Amino acid sequence: MPGRLRKISPLKNPDRPYYALGLEGSANKLGAGVIKHDVDGSSTVLSNVRHTHMTPPGEGFLPRDTAQHHRTWALKVIEDAVKQAGISMHDVDCICYTKGPGMGAPLVSVALVARTLSLLYDKPLVGVNHCVGHIEMGRVVTGAQNPVVLYVSGGNSQVIAYSKQRYRIFGETLDIAVGNCLDRFARVINLSNDPFPGYNIEQEAKKGKRLLPLPYTTKGMDVSLSGILTAAEAYTQDKRYRADAQPTLDEDIITPADLCFSLQETVFAMLVEITERAMAHIGSKEVLIVGGVGSNERLQQMMGTMAEERGGRVFATDERFCIDNGIMIAQAGLLSYRMGDTTPMPKSTCTQRFRTDEVYVAWRA
Amino acid sequence: MTAAPDILAEAILISQGAEAAIYQAILHQSPSSEATPVFLKYRFNKQYRHPTLDASLTRSRIAGEARAVLKCLRNGVHVPGIRLVDASQGILGFEWIEGKSIRMLLGGGAEGEEETEYTADLLEDEDAVDSPEDELQSLYGLTPDVLMAMIGTEIGKMHLADVIHGDLTTSNMMLRRMFSTASSSTVELVLVDFGLAYTSTLVEDKAVDLYVLERAFASTHPDSEPLFATVLQAYGKTMGKEWANINRRLDDVRLRGRKRSMVG
Numbered sequence: 171m172p173g174r175l176r177k178i179s180p181l182k183n184p185d186r187p188y189y190a191l192g193l194e195g196s197a198n199k200l201g202a203g204v205i206k207h208d209v210d211g212s213s214t215v216l217s218n219v220r221h222t223h224m225t226p227p228g229e230g231f232l233p234r235d236t237a238q239h240h241r242t243w244a245l246k247v248i249e250d251a252v253k254q255a256g257i258s259m260h261d262v263d264c265i266c267y268t269k270g271p272g273m274g275a276p277l278v279s280v281a282l283v284a285r286t287l288s289l290l291y292d293k294p295l296v297g298v299n300h301c302v303g304h305i306e307m308g309r310v311v312t313g314a315q316n317p318v319v320l321y322v323s324g325g326n327s328q329v330i331a332y333s334k335q336r337y338r339i340f341g342e343t344l345d346i347a348v349g350n351c352l353d354r355f356a357r358v359i360n361l362s363n364d365p366f367p368g369y370n371i372e373q374e375a376k377k378g379k380r381l382l383p384l385p386y387t388t389k390g391m392d393v394s395l396s397g398i399l400t401a402a403e404a405y406t407q408d409k410r411y412r413a414d415a416q417p418t419l420d421e422d423i424i425t426p427a428d429l430c431f432s433l434q435e436t437v438f439a440m441l442v443e444i445t446e447r448a449m450a451h452i453g454s455k456e457v458l459i460v461g462g463v464g465s466n467e468r469l470q471q472m473m474g475t476m477a478e479e480r481g482g483r484v485f486a487t488d489e490r491f492c493i494d495n496g497i498m499i500a501q502a503g504l505l506s507y508r509m510g511d512t513t514p515m516p517k518s519t520c521t522q523r524f525r526t527d528e529v530y531v532a533w534r535a
Numbered sequence: 536m537t538a539a540p541d542i543l544a545e546a547i548l549i550s551q552g553a554e555a556a557i558y559q560a561i562l563h564q565s566p567s568s569e570a571t572p573v574f575l576k577y578r579f580n581k582q583y584r585h586p587t588l589d590a591s592l593t594r595s596r597i598a599g600e601a602r603a604v605l606k607c608l609r610n611g612v613h614v615p616g617i618r619l620v621d622a623s624q625g626i627l628g629f630e631w632i633e634g635k636s637i638r639m640l641l642g643g644g645a646e647g648e649e650e651t652e653y654t655a656d657l658l659e660d661e662d663a664v665d666s667p668e669d670e671l672q673s674l675y676g677l678t679p680d681v682l683m684a685m686i687g688t689e690i691g692k693m694h695l696a697d698v699i700h701g702d703l704t705t706s707n708m709m710l711r712r713m714f715s716t717a718s719s720s721t722v723e724l725v726l727v728d729f730g731l732a733y734t735s736t737l738v739e740d741k742a743v744d745l746y747v748l749e750r751a752f753a754s755t756h757p758d759s760e761p762l763f764a765t766v767l768q769a770y771g772k773t774m775g776k777e778w779a780n781i782n783r784r785l786d787d788v789r790l791r792g793r794k795r796s797m798v799g
Binding site for chain 1: 552553554581582583585587588589591593701702731797
């Protein structure tokens with residue numbers, strides 16, 4: 171039985187408090203955060219500062235402009251994070267940065283900042299896998315022990331389970347990510363990017379009344395989402411589509427709210443289905459939802475219903491930790507630093523392609 | 536319409552998966568006929584899904600599975616016969632197959648045991664029980680090689696009918712004994728669980744189907760490489776001239792691995 175023979179964690183409680191600064195900038199969010207690991211094994215978030223590169227409705231973020239945004243705000247965001255944490259840069263044990271995956275230009279600009287700080291204060295660097303950062307942050311915030319992880323964001327959609335020092339990918343998207351699908355649809359119907367497109371889709375969806383047929387494409391443990399986006403877009407060219415109408419069941423019309431509703435219901439049902447399959451496969455009763463889309467309450471609700479049916483429970487975090495942030499990079503980085511792992515300067519590169527299962531998870535049993 | 540739920544009420548639950556619950560039930564063809572056991576697959580409602588979406592998915596999946604099995608039956612592939620289809624209730628009834636799964640016969644353990652995978656090193660020194668190969672020999676009179684050839688032939692027949700199973704594992708294959716006369720009998724290999732099956736003529740889909748089985752072999756039956764080679768040999772023989780293309784594609788699929796590197 172899983173859990174019956176719990177192995178002893180290789181991670182020893184620290185002999186003194188450890189502090190890590192985490193820097194994240196793999197997409198349009200620039201984040202910096204300081205985490206503290208105390209002698210009793212507890213973790214405390216000392217600060218979590220974020221600044222988002224906003225684009226007007228109907229537009230996505232471009233790598234070059236995003237990198238420019240990160241360069242402009244890096245110093246301010248890091249300064250705030252360190253100040254809020256109430257420590258000095260000299261107290262920090264290591265500087266953690268996102269090695270990948272993500273957009274090239276923003277990654278490079280943040281890695282440069284990390285390297286500079288490392289040389290300036292003579293602190294070791296730790297390169298962190300963005301996905302592992304999400305998982306570790308989710309685990310520490312929710313206290314989930316060995317959950318099946320659904321990681322859904324603008325760039326990634328994966329169902330992950332831990333086994334033998336790796337976060338193994340059970341299922342994933344075969345084409346675009348869930349967040350990408352939602353964001354792009356938000357652009358089609360001209361929703362605002364503030365605070366983030368997925369939030370505005372969720373609010374619209376609450377008004378939706380009509381479930382329109384969309385493709386339902388789960389393939390074993392994997393899902394495909396690009397066709398759904400195309401099908402949803404096609405409805406906006408339909409004769410029945412009214413961009414300004416209120417959703418109603420009395421008239422045969424399609425409103426943006428109906429489309430948001432249908433899109434969410436279909437896509438989330440697919441995600442819950444593959445998560446359930448992974449849970450059945452490995453015999454786990456816990457699910458952890460991480461990533462930006464994970465802050466969607468409808469997804470959390472559907473996942474909760476599924477977990478309840480299986481006699482399990484769902485763990486989710488709010489937007490502070492779901493959406494890309496610096497603190498998660500600090501958390502995953504500090505775990506690996508405490509296991510004696512650092513990234514030497516010549517290897518402090520970044521990479522746009524960096525799979526979750528490439529990371530050797532030394533800190534778990 | 537009320538027949539299917541009635542059957543379910545009296546059925547014995549065998550196992551419950553993520554997709555469906557499996558029952559054994561008794562079917563009377565007529566009041567006077569002998570009672571025959573049937574295998575029921577019940578795709579229960581998923582509360583998390585929108586009811587409309589849930590209903591249409593269940594309907595199409597039941598119909599799809601029944602269609603794939605029928606197509607196999609028509610083409611002489613050994614699959615369980617269909618006894619009952621109730622797409623709106625989500626119930627599919629199959630002929631009851633008395634026998635053991637290949638996974639058990641090859642000593643892969645019961646399904647679900649893989650969840651304790653990480654404790655395997657602790658179980659290693661347990662005394663080995665009756666060798667499964669002996670059971671294969673004594674119960675069915677088969678050597679592992681003959682069994683592998685049967686698997687290859689059956690999959691070949693299915694692929695010739697353009698049915699792609701979608702979830703080929705040794706747990707989804709069973710051996711059963713057919714009695715032609717009172718004294719003589721033959722053993723046949725039956726493919727089960729077409730829940731993920733679909734129709735395709737593509738070389739790619741057939742190669743991936745085989746690759747799935749190869750992976751399943753490797754993960755549940757260690758050191759099974761030579762065994763799987765026998766499967767492929769028999770498969771190639773059945774497929775005839777199509778085999779060369781599929782074999783080439785299978786090599787490509789192996790190199791590709793299941794997972795591409797993600798961007799972003």
